[in-house]
């Protein structure tokens with residue numbers, strides 16, 4: 001179903017397994033201030049990154065179908081895992097543009113410097129076919145580090161508890177005496193703990209995420225299809241399959257995300 005009035009005035013649906021996609025939404029409202037966004041965080045079903053691909057696909061279809069009923073003009077899958085496991089199928093099924101994400105391995109490979117590129121992402125993203133093909137093209141010097149459970153810290157509002165520090169210490173320890181050119185935040189939850197992750201490395205190590213690139217792609221596609229809303233103040237509606245407490249946390253994290261620079 002598409003918007004029958006003026007499609008440019010229809011909202012954009014954005015979703016993630018939880019609060020992570022708010023880091024993308026923060027960038028989206030900066031780059032596209034006139035647009036109306038509906039954000040859905042599927043907290044009840046989180047995490048996606050350790051679920052079977054079919055299960056993630058089914059959840060993603062359910063969310064996009066409900067966006068469709070609300071006449072969105074485009075959808076952003078603000079989740080690397082759901083993109084890896086469902087974007088192709090969603091695009092084959094729906095006629096509106098569906099923008100996905102992938103770990104920023106290509107930009108990392110283009111950086112100067114002979115050092116390692118560490119890719120932090122969910123087990124689901126890193127074991128997907130989509131990632132395998134990305135890695136085959138841009139994975140020179142790249143080490144893929146699955147991070148099961150890391151999103152849970154972010155979901156709970158943690159930015160640096162001893163348990164979170166221990167998790168990262170354990171994960172990153174083998175690389176702390178190596179030359180690391182870049183760390184790729186391949187899950188939309190991780191930009192919320194970017195300062196903590198960065199604190200393990202020298203200042204010269206670049207910490208990359210795919211948020212700005214994803215929103216640039218959204219803007220390109222909307223412009224191409226004459227779907228850009230170019231005036232009026234945009235609105236943001238935050239929704240969750242979680243409880244009231246989740247919604248309160250989401251609101252606070254959205255404010256935080258608007259200030260984050262990727």
Ligand code: DGL
Pocket residue numbers: 016017018020021046047048049050078079080081082122125151186187188189
């Ligand atoms: N934020 C998600 C991603 O970008 C997934 C986290 C999860 O649900 O495991 O991959």
